[in-house]
Amino acid sequence: MNIPGFICETARGAGEIVRQHYGHVKTRRLKSDRGDFVTEVDLESESYIIKRIREEFPEDNIISEEAGRLRDIEEGYTWIIDPLDGTRNYAIGIPFFSVSIALTRDGRAEHGAVYDPIHDELFFASRGWGATMNGERIRVSTEPDLEDAVITVAWVRKKVERTQFMGYVEHLSHRTSYFRRLGSAALATAYVAAGRFDAFIQGGLNPWDVAAGIVLVEEAGGLATDLTGRPIDLTRPETDILAANPALHNRLLSEVIRRL
Ligand code: IPD
Ligand code: CA
Ligand code: CA
Numbered sequence: 653m654n655i656p657g658f659i660c661e662t663a664r665g666a667g668e669i670v671r672q673h674y675g676h677v678k679t680r681r682l683k684s685d686r687g688d689f690v691t692e693v694d695l696e697s698e699s700y701i702i703k704r705i706r707e708e709f710p711e712d713n714i715i716s717e718e719a720g721r722l723r724d725i726e727e728g729y730t731w732i733i734d735p736l737d738g739t740r741n742y743a744i745g746i747p748f749f750s751v752s753i754a755l756t757r758d759g760r761a762e763h764g765a766v767y768d769p770i771h772d773e774l775f776f777a778s779r780g781w782g783a784t785m786n787g788e789r790i791r792v793s794t795e796p797d798l799e800d801a802v803i804t805v806a807w808v809r810k811k812v813e814r815t816q817f818m819g820y821v822e823h824l825s826h827r828t829s830y831f832r833r834l835g836s837a838a839l840a841t842a843y844v845a846a847g848r849f850d851a852f853i854q855g856g857l858n859p860w861d862v863a864a865g866i867v868l869v870e871e872a873g874g875l876a877t878d879l880t881g882r883p884i885d886l887t888r889p890e891t892d893i894l895a896a897n898p899a900l901h902n903r904l905l906s907e908v909i910r911r912l
Contacts, residue, residue, distance in 0.1 A: 653708065656778055659753050659765045662704050663776075666697040666751040667769030670736055674770070677743050689739045694718055697751060698735035705731050712755075717860045730756045732886065734860035737766075738836030747771075752838035754863035759887050764864030766842040775842035777871035783845050792874035793847040796899040798907070801850035802830040804840050811856030811890065819912040820853060837893075841865025844895045845872035851896035851904055855879070859886045862893050875901040879909055 653661075673693045680689045698718050705714055709729070715721050716733040731753065736742060738749030747770040754764040766775045775790070777783035783790050795801050803824060807817040821831070832849065834840050837857055843849040845868040862876070863886055869876040876895040878884050884891050894904060 655755060655763055656776065656781075658704075658708055659755065659763055660774060660776055662701055663751050663753050663765040663767040663774060664769075665704070666701050666735060666753075667767040667774075669693065669697050669700055670742070670749070670751060671769035674742065674747075675745060680743050689743055690718060691736075691739060691743055693742070694736040694739055698733065701733050701735055701751075701753060715859065717858065727758055730759075732756060732761075732860050732863035734838055737838040737861060738834070741835040746835060748834050748839060749836050750839040750842070752860060752864045754860075754867065756863065756886060759885070761863050761867040761886065764867040766838045766864050766868065768839055768842075773842075775845060775868055777845070777868045779867055779871065781871070783868050783871040785842075785846055790846045790872050792844060792869065792872045792897040793850045794897065794899075795850045796897075796903075798824065798827040798900070798903060800830075801828050801900055802832060802848070803828060803851045804832045804834065804843075804849055804853070806833055806837070806840075806854040808854075808856030812892070816912065817853075817855055820908055823908050823912065837861040838865055841876065841893070841895050842868055844874060844876075844897075845869045847872075847897075851894070851900045853879070853892075853894050853904070853909075855892040857891050857893060858889065859891065862886075862891060865893075865895065869895045874898065877901070881905050 713730040734752040742749045866876045879892045
């Protein structure tokens with residue numbers, strides 16, 4: 653099977669597992685931080701995805717949120733998986749969460765899928781081939797003004813300097829009223845790619861939260877970098893992200909992020 657077909661089918665298959673169990677979560681286990689959950693559905697979705705990759709691409713490396721790094725190879729092909737992004741939403745019945753699967757080559761995301769099983773929206777991109785949602789071409793927004801921008805700013809308590817992100821919100825609150833927060837970082841990047849959100853800023857993320865989203869945003873004509881404006885390094889355990897259309901990306905860096 654070709655890689656795009658494989659990723660899309662696998663994301664939909666995992667999404668179907670997630671959707672079927674929605675509203676029937678049996679066990680929530682706390683991970684490292686207060687409120688950082690894992691459920692049996694995260695694990696079932698992850699087992700399904702890993703099994704499929706092992707069958708089709710047995711040589712490849714896999715990094716997955718719950719299973720960790722399954723083989724230590726920095727070069728070549730690595731699958732980066734978040735089997736359920738937005739577990740807290742999922743566990744409390746807020747219908748915004750996703751499955752995220754990316755394939756990287758030598759550390760760079762080449763293909764990415766983010767699937768929202770409740771709204772049946774599959775966001776997919778391959779480098780050089782553009783970005784789609786359910787097969788239709790998507791583009792980032794053309795909104796150039798912070799005053800009219802729909803922006804999502806998020807951070808993970810304990811992982812970032814909270815005042816830094818509070819500073820962004822405070823600054824932006826003088827310029828826009830259109831704040832949103834989804835609770836799934838992978839879906840938020842997909843929404844930037846689709847032109848729904850004009851910009852997304854978040855700190856304290858892991859590679860599996862953003863790997864697929866990076867290729868989606870870039871192939872939709874946008875920019876997805878860290879908060880210094882450099883490419884996101886997916887080999888590092890933690891990252892932040894600024895994803896936006898090019899005009900707003902530039903303005904957010906120069907007028908907000910670098911000023912605080
Ligand atoms: C979380 C979600 C959330 C973000 C957290 C992530 P999880 O992922 O993406 O929106 O704020 O940083 O850890 O734990 O639900 O896969
Ligand atoms: Ca996640
Ligand atoms: Ca997850």
